[in-house]
Amino acid sequence: xxxxxxxxxxxxxxxxxxxxxxxxxxxxxxxxxxxxxxxxxxxxxxxxxxxxxxxxxxxxxxxxxxxxxxxxxxxxxxxxxxxxxxxxxxxxxxxxxxxxxxxxxxxxxxxxxxxxxxxxxxxxxxxxxxxxxxxxxxxxxxxxxxxxxxxxxxxxxxxxxxxxxxxxxxxxxxxxxxxxxxxxxxxxxxxxxxxxxxxxxxxxxxxxxxxxxxxxxxxxxxxxxxxxxxxxxxxxxxxxxxxxxxxxxxxxxxxxxxxxxxxxxxxxxxxxxxxxxxxxxx
Amino acid sequence: xxxxxxxxxxxxxxxxxxxxxxxxxxxxxxxxxxxxxxxxxxxxxxxxxxxxxxxxxxxxxxxxxxxxxxxxxxxxxxxxxxxxxxxxxxxxxxxxxxxxxxxxxxxxxxxxxxxxxxxxxxxxxxxxxxxxxxxxxxxxxxxxxxxxxxxxxxxxxxxxxxxxxxxxxxxxxxxxxxxxxxxxxxxxxxxxxxxxxxxxxxxxxxxxxxxxxxxxxxxxxxxxxxxxxxxxxxxx
Numbered sequence: 189x190x191x192x193x194x195x196x197x198x199x200x201x202x203x204x205x206x207x208x209x210x211x212x213x214x215x216x217x218x219x220x221x222x223x224x225x226x227x228x229x230x231x232x233x234x235x236x237x238x239x240x241x242x243x244x245x246x247x248x249x250x251x252x253x254x255x256x257x258x259x260x261x262x263x264x265x266x267x268x269x270x271x272x273x274x275x276x277x278x279x280x281x282x283x284x285x286x287x288x289x290x291x292x293x294x295x296x297x298x299x300x301x302x303x304x305x306x307x308x309x310x311x312x313x314x315x316x317x318x319x320x321x322x323x324x325x326x327x328x329x330x331x332x333x334x335x336x337x338x339x340x341x342x343x344x345x346x347x348x349x350x351x352x353x354x355x356x357x358x359x360x361x362x363x364x365x366x367x368x369x370x371x372x373x374x375x376x377x378x379x380x381x382x383x384x385x386x387x388x389x390x391x392x393x394x395x396x397x398x399x400x401x402x403x404x405x406x407x408x409x410x411x412x413x414x415x416x417x418x419x420x421x422x423x424x425x426x427x428x429x430x431x432x433x434x435x436x437x438x439x440x441x442x443x444x445x446x447x448x449x450x451x452x453x454x455x456x457x458x459x460x461x462x463x464x465x466x467x468x469x470x
Numbered sequence: 471x472x473x474x475x476x477x478x479x480x481x482x483x484x485x486x487x488x489x490x491x492x493x494x495x496x497x498x499x500x501x502x503x504x505x506x507x508x509x510x511x512x513x514x515x516x517x518x519x520x521x522x523x524x525x526x527x528x529x530x531x532x533x534x535x536x537x538x539x540x541x542x543x544x545x546x547x548x549x550x551x552x553x554x555x556x557x558x559x560x561x562x563x564x565x566x567x568x569x570x571x572x573x574x575x576x577x578x579x580x581x582x583x584x585x586x587x588x589x590x591x592x593x594x595x596x597x598x599x600x601x602x603x604x605x606x607x608x609x610x611x612x613x614x615x616x617x618x619x620x621x622x623x624x625x626x627x628x629x630x631x632x633x634x635x636x637x638x639x640x641x642x643x644x645x646x647x648x649x650x651x652x653x654x655x656x657x658x659x660x661x662x663x664x665x666x667x668x669x670x671x672x673x674x675x676x677x678x679x680x681x682x683x684x685x686x687x688x689x690x691x692x693x694x695x696x697x698x699x700x701x702x703x704x705x706x
Contacts, residue, residue: 377562380524381623382552383579384545470526470544 199363199396203403204410206359207450210352211411211443217345218439224338227331233265233302234327237315238295251296254318258298261314263306270297295323356450357457360400364392364461379469389462393455400454404447412443473533474500474631474662475521480530482516490516491687494530498664500630503657505673506666508684514666515559515635517684521664522556522633523547535630552580555624555661557634561616563608569619570595570604576627594622598652614645621652631662638669650675 239254241247251269258267275294286292302311312324328335368375375388419434435443475498482491491513498504508514519525520532523539532539534550542550555576563572574591578584595601598618608616617637624632634653638646646669654676657663665672673681683690 373562374564377564378575378579379548380522380551380556380558380562381576381579382548382550382627384548387579467544470524470547 197399199359199399200403200406202359203356203400203450203454204407205403206352206356207404207407207447208411210349210356210450211408211446212414213345213348213352214446215411215415215435215439215443217342217349218435218442220338220341220345222434222436222439224335224342227335227338228328231327231331231335233304233306235300235302235308235311236270236325236327237298237300238323238325239298239319240293240295240321240323242293244291247293247296250319251298254315254322255298257314257318258300258311261311263303263308263311264300265303265306266301268299270299353450353453357453360396360454360457361461363399364396364458365465367392367395368462368465375466379466385463385466388466389459392462393458396458397451397455400451404450408444408447415443472500473497474535476531476533477520478531478533480520480527480532482513482520482525483528489528489687491520491527494689496682496689498631498662500662501657501660502662503654503676503679504662504664505676505679505681506664506684507668507670507673507681508690509668512684513687514668514684516687518556518633518635518664518666521631522554523551552576552627553630555627555629555632557617557620557624557632557637559635559639561608561620563616563619563623565608568605568607569600569611569615572608572619573622573626575623580627590626594626598622614641617641617645617649618652621649625656625661628659629661631664632656634663634665636667637665638667638672646672647675 237254237258239247239251241250255267255269258264272294275297279294283292300311302308308326315322315324375383378388415435422434477494477496480491480494481489483489494517506514506517516525520527523534526540530540535553537550539550564575567575570591573594574587577587577590592601592604595604598621600615600618600622603611603615606615608619611619621634621637624634632653637649637653641649650665650672653663653665657676673679
């Protein structure tokens with residue numbers, strides 16, 4: 189009933205660009221959340237026990253006792269003594285050939301992987317009972333700045349998505365108002381013929397939903413392609429840290445559903461605008 | 471004869487200016503034919519706007535189909551507007567719709583199923599002599615043809631009241647005669663017709679029609695006594 193001349197309207201392109209950017213922001217948020225979760229899973233259950241003893245013999249004995257005690261704990265999934273040779277290689281750049289000296293008080297180290305939901309404090313207490321001077325490094329603590337940064341990125345991405353959706357709604361409101369102005373004469377005639385506000389709003393809704401859907405398909409397809417390419421390149425990097433950025437099945441479902449939400453948002457914004465504007469007329 | 475429209479001491483003021491209409495009181499009987507006359511600027515169009523609910527009065531009482539139209543909530547107006555057919559002075563055809571779609575508009579607005587739209591539209595086009603011009607857009611129609619499309623659109627929903635604002639203003643005398651006959655035939659089917667015109671020649675063409683004359687926003691015959699009683703009409 190409204191003039192459909194004009195073919196692919198500017199609104200369609202705006203919608204495509206908005207959705208493209210929204211999907212990228214959403215993917216960033218979902219990816220960083222995945223990464224933060226993966227980091228959390230990997231590091232939350234890991235710790236390293238350092239046993240410092242002057243005498244190599246008593247240090248090795250203490251390490252053996254501690255290792256045996258740790259392996260008996262149900263909270264411990266795996267406990268492994270770090271190989272002396274590996275430690276030596278790690279320290280060699282700093283200590284030079286002296287690192288091979290058996291009298292050098294290099295601490296014995298035990299890597300511990302905890303079972304899921306394990307009582308970390310209980311494990312620490314068990315180690316301290318055997319060796320009160322031992323030092324226990326929780327890996328989670330080392331990575332907490334990284335984890336915090338990833339959380340910040342996730343929240344930033346969420347804020348971007350919300351801003352993009354708000355901007356989209358604003359664009360729809362402006363387009364609907366402009367449409368009302370353009371079609372004022374037709375709408376007045378329709379009102380005089382007994383048309384209700386909702387009937388008029390439905391015309392605009394349908395039109396804006398169509399624009400949003402076409403724009404959504406274009407912008408969504410482009411964004412999903414970009415994300416697929418980025419995902420493939422990320423996977424090819426083989427990085428343990430960046431690997432967490434990969435999107436899961438649930439994330440892809442969210443991204444695919446987002447355009448539908450986008451069209452719904454545009455439709456509702458158009459309806460609210462038109463009905464609100466018409467209410468001010470007779 | 472039942473009264474279908476009742477105005478009591480109605481006044482209309484646009485903004486803060488002087489009243490365009492003052493102390494308008496009259497009643498319209500169901501099934502009668504009325505001419506509303508007066509010089510340009512007398513307030514004919516403003517009065518018609520009140521009648522077809524495009525405007526609310528600044529004061530007074532308007533009763534339409536037995537209900538108070540002044541305080542009527544907005545959401546009830548569409549239902550009442552569907553009972554009134556309007557032929558606008560400037561036609562107000564929707565420019566991007568064909569003659570067919572313009573005429574079908576009231577039925578579509580009323581939610582008539584598409585299958586039930588075709589036959590009445592075809593009949594209307596034949597009635598106004600535009601069957602061959604169904605696909606034409608308003609811009610390609612002559613003034614008279616546009617006028618007839620506007621009339622067909624106004625009457626297709628079988629309104630109880632037909633309001634026409636200077637319907638013969640843009641057409642030659644022959645076409646004016648034909649249009650008046652169209653209104654008369656509709657009136658004979660029971661529709662109350664109100665035609666605003668400054669062409670006094672038209673008045674003599676409709677037997678039994680009544681006249682209301684506006685002068686500077688006031689009814690020249692404020693008592694509402696009209697020249698011809700509506701009972702003079704055969705169908706009344």
